[in-house]
Amino acid sequence: MVYKRVDGRAFDEMREIKAEVGVVPRAFGSARFSFGSTTAIAAVYGPRQLHPQHLQDPQKALLRCYYDLASFSVAERKKPGPTRRSYEISKVTEWALAPVVMLENFPNAVIDVFIIITQADASTRCAGINAAALALAHAGVPMKELVSSVSVGKIDKQLVVDVCKEEESYEEGEGATDIPMAFLSESGKISLLQLDGKISPEELKKAIALGKKAAKKVYQEQIKALKKVKE
């Protein structure tokens, strides 16, 4: 049984959140988002013309996400280029964001979202989704609302919010379970829910409730970041 978290946080406490928009000047919109030392940078290009033409959809725009870890973001150097893991995360990021982006306004076009993790300390996909939502808003893309994401973990028997790398690698007792989730910021609907590990249905419900509460705090930080800009 764990009584205390490695970094001394309360069980429902997230690491320090930092958010900022406008970090990539050449992009249509961009943002940086950090949970403690996990840092993601997202840049949005578009809506713009989509080539090759056979990918075009006359009913709506294509949302194309690209997620990757920078080779220096992890302790052991990551070989540059996409991996099986990064393809999967790109895809789930797309699915997490698609419900809020009003793609039907831009038929045949594409909106490109690039997410690079510059420092990885677990919960990178959550930081990536938060940064991407900010970058899309900053790019002036019409959206129904924002998306806020957070991970909930079960370390042995204890539910914790915003898992860090050390907790993720916990192996004693019941081991570590990692549940990244994303919520539509205002309506609270779930747009991402993944699970790596073991958890009972009752505990999963508790975990989602914890995540929802934490996502609200993430949303406050996102609003703050957007309202800071005057440009």
Add this chain to the structure above:
Amino acid sequence: MSEEKRKIVVPGETITTEPGYLPGEGTRKEGNAIIATRFGLADINEKLVRVIPLSGVYMPRKGNTIIGKVIDITFNGWLLDINAPYLAFLPISECPFFIDKTDLTEYFDIGDMIIAKVALVKHRGIDVTVKGRGLGKIKDGLIIIINPSKVPRVIGKGGSMVNLIKNETECNIIVGQNGVVWIKGKSIESELLAAKAIRLVTEKSFIEGLTEMVQEFLNKG
């Protein structure tokens, strides 16, 4: 225009829940609530609520004057890049002069910049026209590209800002609604000064008393 301070809103933020308001651009209605769908400044004018975007791409509207670049020639017209998610088409029937169809490059060649007016926005494609005063090929001068959402600020109330720059630098300036700006002056120096002034307006678009600032900048230059 309401002069009360405009609030920055984020997508999903409720602007007002009072009944009787109409949702304008960048908003949607859910019951009585008017909710922002874009990041920008909430503006309530009479009963119309809209969001003035701070960023974003240019979406063509009928009647807009825009500046485009010829990127392709087809058998019956030209394709223009207009700094938007879509290309625009200029058919030969929308040219005010007689056209010999054998060689369209004689009139507009690839790479030429054209001042045009949006004639039609359909589901599939945008048609533009060069029939009208001041429309047609640009032969000389300077082209700069600014953020399309800053165009209203560059033009100013009733054209006040652009007229100030025009008078001070003695340049002819045409601001396309798509963010492409054409500057033509007597000398390159004056054109560059005008370009700098326009850049200044886009960078400091939130500062109050911007007109005075630009005036000062131009006097120095």
